[in-house]
Amino acid sequence: MKLRAALAGILAAAAGIATGELFAALVVPAAGPVVGVGGVIIDATPTPVKEWAVRTFGTNDKPLLLTGIAAGLIVFAAVVGVLGARRRVYGLAGAAVLGVAGALAAASRPAAGPLDGLPSLLGGLVAAGALVLLLRTLSAAAPVAAATGFARLLDRRRFLGTAAVIAGGAAAAGGGAAALHIAGRSAADRSRESIRLPAPASAAPPLPGGLDEGFVTANRDFYRVDTALTVPRVDAGSWRLKIKGMVGRPVELSFDDLLRRPLIERDITLNCVSNEVGGPYVGTARWLGVHLAELLREVRPSPEADQLVARSVEGMTIGTPLSVVLDGRDAMLCVGMNGEPLPLDHGFPVRMLTPGLYGYAGACKWVTELELTTFDAYDAYWVERGWAARGPVKTASRIDRPLPFARLSAGTVRVAGVAWAQGRGIAAVEVQADDGPWQAATLLPSPTNDTWVQWRLDWAATRGSHLLKVRATDKTGAVQPAERVTPFPDGATGWHSVTVTVQ
Template sequence: MTSTRPSRRPRPPRYAAGSFWWRLLRAWIAAVLLSALGYAALIWAGWAYPPITLYGTLTQWLGVPAIFQLLHRLLGLGQNAKLLAFSGVAVLWLGGLSLLGTLERPLIAGISLAILCILGLGALGWWMPLVYGLVFWALLEGVNRLLAPAPMSAQSTAAQPDQTRRTTTLGLAAGGLLAAGGGLTALFKPGSAATTTAALAPGDPLPFGVTPVSQFYYVSKNLEAFDPRLSAEKWTLTVDGLVQNPRTFSLTDLKQFAPVTSERTLSCISNPVGGPLISNGIWSGFRLSELLREVGLQKKARFVLWEAADGYTESLPLGEALDPEILLVTQLNSQPLNTKHGFPLRVLIPGRYGMKQPRWITRITLSAEDQPGYWVKRDWSKTARVELMSRIDQPPEISPNVKAGAPTFIRGVAFYSQPVTRVEVSTDGETTWREAELVKPRSVYAWTPWQLAWTPQTGSHMLSVRAFSGEVVQKTAQKDALPEGATGHHTFEVQAS
């Protein structure tokens, strides 16, 4: 008697029609298509983009000074920390959409997306999540129908691998679409409208100490790919709130105000001691006080609230905002502001770090109550007043080698909200100090270049610099940049051989 064992049922292929992996692959394709369509709507119509809103929610706690400073130490200055944060957003967004898309009914997946966006991303309102939910449903239905396998028969069985390969290929193509320009990776750096150095008059070079636009420091709360790109023809500035005559100005309307040109230094609050996040430029625009006089102020007005096209907010007490030295600017070094630096309009406030001077301004509101700005909500400085600083640029810290016995110069810049009156340099680890020669700045709001003649002897030299502004002395305590701005002497070792 021969025993027979029941034959084992063959395991279905991982990507067989109806399997979880099959549904996940199709949902991935729909998720990428939805992301690409949403990014196109953001660029062409200015619609809200859920990944950006999710990114803002994530950076709400990443922007807290302690965490931000840690990320700077690990990843350096610039966009690296933002790229890391947005990579996390991409995983959450695409992964979440793909899992939702595996539900048996696409309609349920679309409704679930809309509800989750409404509950988790309140800034989107209610109709935008509804649109995303409906489009996701439609895309799931479309992908399912497009890739639905033909009815099985003896003749069509052999076609199943081809169907699987086609679905897999489309999934890879969707991933390629995402990486090529779907908007979620945001790892590219789009060109700016005007990044070449321009003279203040045809044929004239930039004055000494002025930073070319192409070298001007850039810091943004956004990934550069998501910085606002505004149209000069469509852009408007709304001035409302506690004013007598609310107005909406076009870029042409702003030409009615008397033009002002001023050389000013701008520094980022996150600039470390000796860091590169400081530049000097010649700005052109008009006085904020004239704009406020044009619309008239109500008696209850106490604060000026700024709002930018990327959702950035800041504020300033009205008494300070009426200072005639506060400018709304449209040009840098005789060029219209480019995208990086706030086209078409930004704020310039003397003696404050860049976080207090928003770009891409679209609204100015007069209010009886203050509202904390974007970074103030994340525990950064409320006043953002600049610290007295000095920096050594020559010899460069990244290549601290000089020729022994050869006369040379130690050079750099110093900056404060008041005139710099003295700069001192030490070449022996702050044991002794020598006074440097100052190059008188053309503006009280511009940095002060300085230099010190030096003939180094063979060996190691510890260079340091400190600045003075009247009775104010540069702080010696080494303090992190956040939340009030870095302090301490710029110090590094130089080898002479």
């Protein structure tokens, strides 16, 4: 009896959630129950836990979160089913909790609209109805007949038949929701594929000769760190950018409006503030977009404004010092990446990019609004959670070859990697083996101070275990700090090291 009651709760919850997801896919795609609850969990998660998840699971953190939500729902639904078999009101209360919690989660999202709570409420009603139907089959047999084996068999068949119908309905609703999401992504893909980017008015010069492979990071390999559980699907034809706030002339621009403006093309390295020492969350691409400073000057910013807040289609806010955007660097509203329209994962159709700032402070993806305000008046998403408001990139370096714990042959070994200090540039890179003297590495050509620099050193490797360290000096003369500091609240510092064995 308890097993069937638990199964009844699980099937009822599945039917309710699938119905909610289907309704959301039809009416408000961003307001599905699971995504809404997941967004609230992400927002409420303490920063150390988030950093641990990014460090441990990388880009797999979101699938793992969704898996955890599913597991929690299964346990909750099973308990509701068992309690509902004892007293029907407990089951109805559990279904109500499921629907109301999902509705509140969806309605609390930054970009929520008036209809965002409806999918979860509808799902709660369906879950309640399905649970009542299933629980009735558990108590349908007459008291006298219940003593016979035939009645028990009939009772079991009634339950299994009802369960099969509800499971089939849940599968159909879930499949329909998935199909609609896939269709939406396909529509966004078609929108992206239809775009023909114009030639830049100010093109990036050809990359200098003599670079090692991997100076430019392919789009498929570029890191992705954000809070979006599902990648926003935006049609470039309907996309609009509002520029408002402390400005003399608010404007609204379409994607075509941006493409009609003079575009600039620049090689820029972008890195995430969550990147640990030696971590992978950094990459270089050739970006195409509109010069942001020129656009902002046209809307006549107020002299009192000191912060530019970018908002994405799913409600993320990124706060950028206005003085940085206007100081002459190539801050951009990007429409292209490595010769093609932005990939969906990286902000299609438009993202913001600010050289010299970590992504959390200057690189809003899927941007749809720019508001000029002040730091005193508004804290953006990450600042609310304790991260520093300004976010300048710190000098860093990394050993890419040899890999950690590599086994090498004695003799000359090529040690190589990258170093970056966007906006300042790299003046020198040095490598140390064990406690020996620092040796100057050879710097490969770099197109600008806004990109990383590749470096290499031929090391005379002797037998035994060795610890290799690297440090960089930027063009202001500042040497990369040795002390290891975690990314929170304004970026990691410390010398990257690898241990190798020479045979």
